[in-house]
Amino acid sequence: TKPVTLSTLKKMKADKEKITCLTCYDASFTNVMNAAGVETILIGDSLGMVVQGQDSTLPVTIEDMCYHTAAVKRGNTNALIITDMPFMSYSDPKQALDNAAKLMQAGAHMVKLEGGSWLAETIQLLSQRGIPVCAHLGLTPQSVHKFGGYRVQGKGQEAADLLLADSLALVEAGADLFVYECIPTELGKALTETVPVPTIGIGAGHHTDGQVLVMHDMLGVNLGHTPKFVKNFLINGRNVTQAFEAFVQEVKDVTFPGPEHGFKS
Numbered sequence: 275t276k277p278v279t280l281s282t283l284k285k286m287k288a289d290k291e292k293i294t295c296l297t298c299y300d301a302s303f304t305n306v307m308n309a310a311g312v313e314t315i316l317i318g319d320s321l322g323m324v325v326q327g328q329d330s331t332l333p334v335t336i337e338d339m340c341y342h343t344a345a346v347k348r349g350n351t352n353a354l355i356i357t358d359m360p361f362m363s364y365s366d367p368k369q370a371l372d373n374a375a376k377l378m379q380a381g382a383h384m385v386k387l388e389g390g391s392w393l394a395e396t397i398q399l400l401s402q403r404g405i406p407v408c409a410h411l412g413l414t415p416q417s418v419h420k421f422g423g424y425r426v427q428g429k430g431q432e433a434a435d436l437l438l439a440d441s442l443a444l445v446e447a448g449a450d451l452f453v454y455e456c457i458p459t460e461l462g463k464a465l466t467e468t469v470p471v472p473t474i475g476i477g478a479g480h481h482t483d484g485q486v487l488v489m490h491d492m493l494g495v496n497l498g499h500t501p502k503f504v505k506n507f508l509i510n511g512r513n514v515t516q517a518f519e520a521f522v523q524e525v526k527d528v529t530f531p532g533p534e535h536g537f538k539s
């Protein structure tokens with residue numbers, strides 16, 4: 275199979291073919307995801323919670339992210355590999371460039387950062403140096419303490435307008451992909467229609483160009499609370515490969531996410 279690249283994702287958006295993404299942290303599951311046809315793999319800093327047992331993503335280090343990225347890279351054949359920049363590894367542009375370089379050398383094809391228009395300068399620098407950037411907006415878990423908990427974001431016209439303006443500023447700066455987490459379904463639609471690059475949603479409704487879930491959540495082996503937007507695919511006697519295949523199928527034919535997984539404006 276041909277490697278999935280940014281050009282592939284851009285073509286999928288244009289063709290209205292849904293993009294699939296799952297988080298993954300090791301070589302073995304990467305191999306199974308490749309076989310199931312998952313186009314993009316995210317080494318999420320969610321590994322702090324689902325792998326390390328931390329109570330947030332804040333303790334995760336750049337070394338942790340490099341270690342897991344290298345493991346995924348060794349197991350990967352054709353998926354596009356995106357790695358999260360962990361908490362405080364991109365607090366200014368120079369620090370971001372140094373740390374993004376480590377992740378790219380470990381095997382990432384793209385890095386993901388959480389934040390709005392304040393990231394423009396950083397994204398511009400990384401982009402100019404040849405590092406593709408995915409911007410993560412909406413519920414950004416590295417800011418959980420500032421938010422006062424894991425809450426739906428972008429509710430109300432003012433918050434929606436801010437998210438649209440932030441997104442356009444980051445496209446201007448060079449962002450090539452967006453992840454939107456926990457926002458109203460209608461806002462997911464508006465953002466997807468407005469930004470010229472692909473959008474991947476988690477708890478952002480079915481209109482986004484793609485969907486992502488944390489692997490442990492969609493296999494029903496998460497530790498704590500299960501968010502409303504999660505669906506367990508390891509059911510009906512399926513094995514793990516079949517669970518990943520069912521996710522791909524349901525994202526492609528837009529049966530996942532259903533209305534029950536979404537949020538109102």
Ligand code: KIV
Pocket residue numbers: 297316317318319320321358410453455476486487488
């Ligand atoms: O860390 C992660 O798993 C993520 C996804 C939830 C988008 O950032």
Ligand code: NA
Pocket residue numbers: 318319320331358415
């Ligand atoms: Na993350």
